[in-house]
Amino acid sequence: MSPLKHFYNMQLGIIDLSLPSAVTIPLNPEQVLKRIGGIAMNRELLHEHGDAIVFGTGPLTGSFAPASSLLTATFASPIFTHVCHVPFMLRTGPAMKFSGIDFLVVKGTATELSIIYVNRGNVHVRPATHLRSVPAQDIMNALKKEFRPSGAALVTGPAADHGILYASVSVEGHGSLDKAGLASVMAAKNLKGIVFGGTGGLPFGRDNPGQGKELIQRISADRNFIHRGFAALLKLMDGGKAAGIIPGKAKKKDMACYNCPAPCMTHVSFPRQDFSLLLLDHMGVTALAKKTGAHALPLLRRCLQFGLDPAGVARRLPDGKTEAEWLFAIEKMLTEAERNQIAAEQSADVPVKNHALFGGGIAPIPPLDTWHTRVGLAMILGVCPLFFLRFPTISETDLLRFISQDEAALTKLQESLTASIRSVISD
Ligand code: SF4
Structure with missing residues (x-):
């Protein structure tokens, strides 16, 4: 069998x-x-x-x-x-x-x-x-x-x-x-x-619940187990200073996927602005933060509404604009002229073949x-x-x-x- x-x-x-x-x-x-x-x-x-x-x-x-x-x-x-x-x-x-x-x-x-x-x-x-x-x-x-x-x-x-x-x-x-x-x-x-x-x-297997607990016990002293959430994983990445983009004013709650004991995602909410986001795309948020600094999260929200890759969007955004101008630039990406330009691009920030x-x-x-x-x-x-x-x-x-x-x-x-x-x- x-x-x-x-x-x-x-x-x-x-x-x-x-x-x-x-x-x-x-x-x-x-x-x-x-x-x-x-x-x-x-x-x-x-x-x-x-x-x-x-x-x-x-x-x-x-x-x-x-x-x-x-x-x-x-x-x-x-x-x-x-x-x-x-x-x-x-x-x-x-x-x-x-x-x-x-x-x-x-x-x-x-x-x-x-x-x-x-x-x-x-x-x-x-x-x-x-x-x-x-x-x-x-x-x-x-x-x-x-x-x-x-x-x-x-x-x-x-x-x-x-x-x-x-x-x-x-x-x-x-x-x-x-x-x-x-x-x-x-x-x-x-x-x-x-x-x-x-x-x-x-x-599944009869012994599997106990095996799962043993593995969690083994990693429980690991710094990656103790330091949780989206920002903690960003710090492991080259250029992870973008961790600072999560504004202190946001309400934050670390979140995990199915049966994961070590959350690397964070739910952030801004009650005054009436919006919330689940941060799960470390590379996408890093790319937006590099381009737009503290404006990354409102722009991420727009990317998620449209179903756009934030890293692809970050490559397309012009430097040195206001938040409103960047939001307008993202909307423009849905137009015909922009579509053709985007299709002609190659993915510049993924240099490693296996990646x-x-x-x-x-x-x-x-x-x-x-x-x-x-x-x-x-x-x-x-x-x-x-x-x-x-x-x-x-x-x-x-x-x-x-x-x-x-x-x-x-x-x-x-x-x-x-x-x-x-x-x-x-x-
Ligand atoms: S993506 Fe989900 S399953 Fe994977 S480490 Fe992060 S929280 Fe855990």
Whole structure:
């Protein structure tokens, strides 16, 4: 029996938006055992199905392993012009898995703007023309009424509807680490978003709750465990002085994703101005802060409403303007003339090939010599890559032991994982 059996539904959803048709079929157990999951499986499914977007979970997604929040998307990036893997956290991974499927292949182009709903192992395609040009947060409010149950959603905003290359997928209206153009690829398929019902569950391993607690105990004295929140992670990044951009007047609360014991996000609210934001995109906020200083958060709010990548926007903004002028410049990015200029740009601030391979949005946290291997492993196994980077005392064997503690099975899993990470990084 495969040790992965308790960690997956063993179900694959396949959608052809051009028909539209939607089916759920059993996963090939040998293929899963060989590739383990996450981006290594996504990559194979992408090769099998051609022009598609593949969404996938890892075996540990939704499990008792710490930070088991991960969902990944694999596709041909129009920004980096090769296959990229973008991570999504919050509740996205568990919501997909608890909707009864482990991987989802989206092929073809819909004749009208559409949205996918997944629940109880069934996949549906529904019209979404009423969501065109609607701000991302308002889309979330509409979806919560329209789709019940609704465990998590990925959507695109008005920027993707307008064909902007630097459009970025929004998770629950909070933005994401999509800096590789996934939102514009979804828009080209007339796909507005995906909603996961997320009410099911899986058994996972009997010893897993205790193993999770042991790992948390091990990292509890680590400075990255003690120093929490968005600003604490910014300080680990080169040029992280941007941490100072979070104004002292804001009310702040550190936030974590599904089963993560070490929050790296912060919710900030400004009661007087009547707005609040969940800060989760360290590279995007840093880029805006470098360009606009203390004005970064109002500008971030506008980026999130439009569904724009703040880093892509920061590259486009002129220097030395007022906040009102910068806000106007962002609105102008939705116009035709600006759209063409943006499409002609290359992503200047993502110099490292492997950083681009993983979507360009995962913060470059030292030690950088093992960065790509640890990010790849996390994105195959289904745990948050930022968490795995912040706690190097957690090894891949620690994570594999959640799947099996039998030494022979562990050796085989280790071999498959090593081969899978090699194949992913060689792209
Ligand atoms: S490390 Fe940050 S992004 Fe990752 S799971 Fe924890 S809170 Fe979420």
